[in-house]
Amino acid sequence: MSTAANPSKWQAFRGPDPAANGILENEDAPRESPVENEDGGRDAAEEGTMKPVLAVVTFLVCSVAVHGQGQSPPAPAGSHHADEGKAAAATDVPAAIVGNWRSAPFELELVSDLHKSVYGPNAKSVRVVDLVIRPSGEGTFKVTNLVRNRRGTVVPGTQSVEELTFTLGPRETAQGERIRYSTKVARAERRYLDEPAGTFPLEGAGLEVYLPSEPKGPLEVRYDTPEGTGSFWETLRPTAAARTPATTTSRRQ
Numbered sequence: 001m002s003t004a005a006n007p008s009k010w011q012a013f014r015g016p017d018p019a020a021n022g023i024l025e026n027e028d029a030p031r032e033s034p035v036e037n038e039d040g041g042r043d044a045a046e047e048g049t050m051k052p053v054l055a056v057v058t059f060l061v062c063s064v065a066v067h068g069q070g071q072s073p074p075a076p077a078g079s080h081h082a083d084e085g086k087a088a089a090a091t092d093v094p095a096a097i098v099g100n101w102r103s104a105p106f107e108l109e110l111v112s113d114l115h116k117s118v119y120g121p122n123a124k125s126v127r128v129v130d131l132v133i134r135p136s137g138e139g140t141f142k143v144t145n146l147v148r149n150r151r152g153t154v155v156p157g158t159q160s161v162e163e164l165t166f167t168l169g170p171r172e173t174a175q176g177e178r179i180r181y182s183t184k185v186a187r188a189e190r191r192y193l194d195e196p197a198g199t200f201p202l203e204g205a206g207l208e209v210y211l212p213s214e215p216k217g218p219l220e221v222r223y224d225t226p227e228g229t230g231s232f233w234e235t236l237r238p239t240a241a242a243r244t245p246a247t248t249t250s251r252r253q
Contacts, residue, residue: 122150
């Protein structure tokens, strides 16, 4: 069937004539796809939704950055040792007790049959105590033990040293209104100096330092061994100011 012969049917199929309505249709102009229009609308809606979210994220990132600038950097390794040193320095350490201290040699006559069979007659055990206290509150406590025979010669195999490295604790008031310092022991060991030589830890050893009761007076210390036996009190004097002390003698059965 010819379209020219039936213009009304063809017109009905195509719809209204654009020219008749004053609309000039350009067949060559690109037409927007409905799908593209739909995606474009969705993109616009999503863009409108994301703007507030991006603003919030930007605010949080900036807040974290500013907050991080105010924080101190992580402490380097070993800083806890520096903190302990500061704590020790904060302890009230009187200048009167800072320095080197030593006891008089404490001698015990070994008079038992067993001692005589081992060391010979008239042998003596000797103990000397040395103490060093630094202005920081750190210190070293050392006990030297040995046996001398009747000629005054050190008997081989009898020399030993007990040594503590410590930090003074807070100032305390003991019985009788005496001022003392407890100690925090960092290391304690017993060393045998003669063959067979050896070093052994002294877990549980304790030390207390008692201030002089008068200016330039002696220090007193209380030393407790881990075993309990062999614990003692001792009087110490400054090594620089003191003359050669007299020997204290006792008898051991």
